[in-house]
Amino acid sequence: MSESGTSSGLSVVVAGGGTAGHIEPALAVADALRRLDPSVTVTALGTERGLETTLVPERGYPLELIPPVPLPRKPTADLLRLPGRVRASVRRTREVLDGVQADVVVGFGGYVALPAYLAAGKGVTRRRRAVPVVVHEANASAGIANKIGARLASRVLAAVPGSGVAGRGLSDAEIVGIPVRSSITGLDRAGLRAQAREHFGLPADGPVLLVTGGSQGARSLNEAVSGAAEALAAGGVSVLHAYGPKNSVRVDQHNPAAPYVAVPYLNRMDLALAAADATVCRSGAMTVAEISAVGLPAVYVPLPHGNGEQELNARPVVAAGGGLLVADADLTSEYVAESVVPLLRDPDRLAAMGAAAAGAGHRDAADAVARIVLEVAKGGRR
Known part of the structure; x- marks a missing residue:
């Protein structure tokens, strides 16, 4: 039962694979979601290369693998292959979102988050129902995945002010801090x-x-x-x-x-x-x-x-x-x-x-993000 005494049965997909800096906030929010509403189903997106293949199962969450979309920092042959990689990863991510009947996608940056944003975001997907997106930026300087995701998101959250996106995006983000696991905050x-x-x-x-x-x-x-x-x-x-x-x-x-x-x-x-x-x-x-x-x-x-x-x-x-x-x-x-x-x-x-x-510090960041995620997910069902 949730804090309000009702079961929502919501399905949440968290996208934060690659490094511990992306995975740990995602898992802290996942833990907070289950504390706030045990009826919530949380699915993690990841790739076979990232630390998530170990960290996510250890925390008891299902992990769905998608093709990675590393973004080249310099003009190379990899840049020419990027569009095809993005399409393949977005296609697989859409299959995951359909399979778990996702109510919301929560992204924490990195090359797992970008295909998640593109597969779910309004105006991009051909899905029957666009899945609302929540973006969280942990760093003081935003990466390219979150810069794109912020323009597609229902809510944009950040650890500190001025994460580096002009207009509708991270420069106007809600400051919530970084979600930290309860074993540390407590x-x-x-x-x-x-x-x-x-x-x-x-x-x-x-x-x-x-x-x-x-x-x-x-x-x-x-x-x-x-x-x-x-x-x-x-x-x-x-x-x-x-x-x-x-x-x-x-x-x-x-x-x-x-x-x-x-x-x-x-x-x-x-x-x-x-x-x-x-x-x-x-x-x-x-x-x-x-x-x-x-x-x-x-x-x-x-x-x-x-x-x-x-x-x-x-x-x-x-x-x-x-x-x-x-x-x-x-x-x-x-x-x-x-x-x-x-x-x-x-x-x-x-x-x-x-x-x-x-x-x-922001000891309650995980709960704050989880409440926003639940709010957005419930709004998307209306």
């Missing part, structure tokens, strides 16, 4: 602190620095922080460092009371966040959303290449006082020793930064 960091530290072999007392460069790790973060291991140990700062499965970090232990724990990957990010007092990390949209949602002070180190969106992602939290922004080239072992160690040894400053980070 995290009781203080209550889990002892369990989390025991889980990772960290001391019960004293500051802990979490270092993560994302699922694949980040070499520059690895080198800068591991190079400051002696200074961290001298300052009594323990380290939990996820260096990435393709990298390697070997660090001598300088202080038994402040160990340096290096692991290739964190299977329990919730416990890692609970164990830490601050983090050094990249500033992908999903990372910023999760870190700020739990109120963890952060030193954000944006990727040094791309369109600069990682820096834009972190700016609102940094402006609120919840984090520091450091260029990749400026994150050296000396910086860690001279700036990060003193931060970890200043509990009052950490507390103030944590409160500011939590205030800048």
Whole structure:
């Protein structure tokens, strides 16, 4: 039964495959939809190349595969093949929408979302009934799929203002934040602190620095922080460092009371966040959303290449006082020793930064998006 006490039986298709930054918000909204109305059916779109082939089934949702439509960044032979690929993917997506009798499509960008928008959007599809579209943009700079989808959508949502589309689109989007899974938004960091530290072999007392460069790790973060291991140990700062499965970090232990724990990957990010007092990390949209949602002070180190969106992602939290922004080239072992160690040894400053980070986050974003999706889906049935 839904919050209103009635069963809707609505069918929702979420399109957010490819990377975790697209998939995790989609699954967070799917979870919220089932909480708000257990009668809702949620189907995920994906491709055989993306992380969704693992993440979606693990969360208990059916996954329908469609041909991927990667968009070439430069004029190549692939550009000539693009129209045919788009047509094939849209055709298959229409079959999925018909098969599940979709009431709404929710897209989160990437090359799974584009064919979904084109297959469902008004004025594009030849279907008997156009399926309404909801677009969510997580990044501060919108990708091409969401720029197109925004012009076809019933509702356009964004994490931050000014996502980069003129006219009817993302520049006029409703600001809702980034949907984050409930295991993160509901995290009781203080209550889990002892369990989390025991889980990772960290001391019960004293500051802990979490270092993560994302699922694949980040070499520059690895080198800068591991190079400051002696200074961290001298300052009594323990380290939990996820260096990435393709990298390697070997660090001598300088202080038994402040160990340096290096692991290739964190299977329990919730416990890692609970164990830490601050983090050094990249500033992908999903990372910023999760870190700020739990109120963890952060030193954000944006990727040094791309369109600069990682820096834009972190700016609102940094402006609120919840984090520091450091260029990749400026994150050296000396910086860690001279700036990060003193931060970890200043509990009052950490507390103030944590409160500011939590205030800048959107812990209820998943529920907010889910309510909008239900509203649009019900409107489409009228």
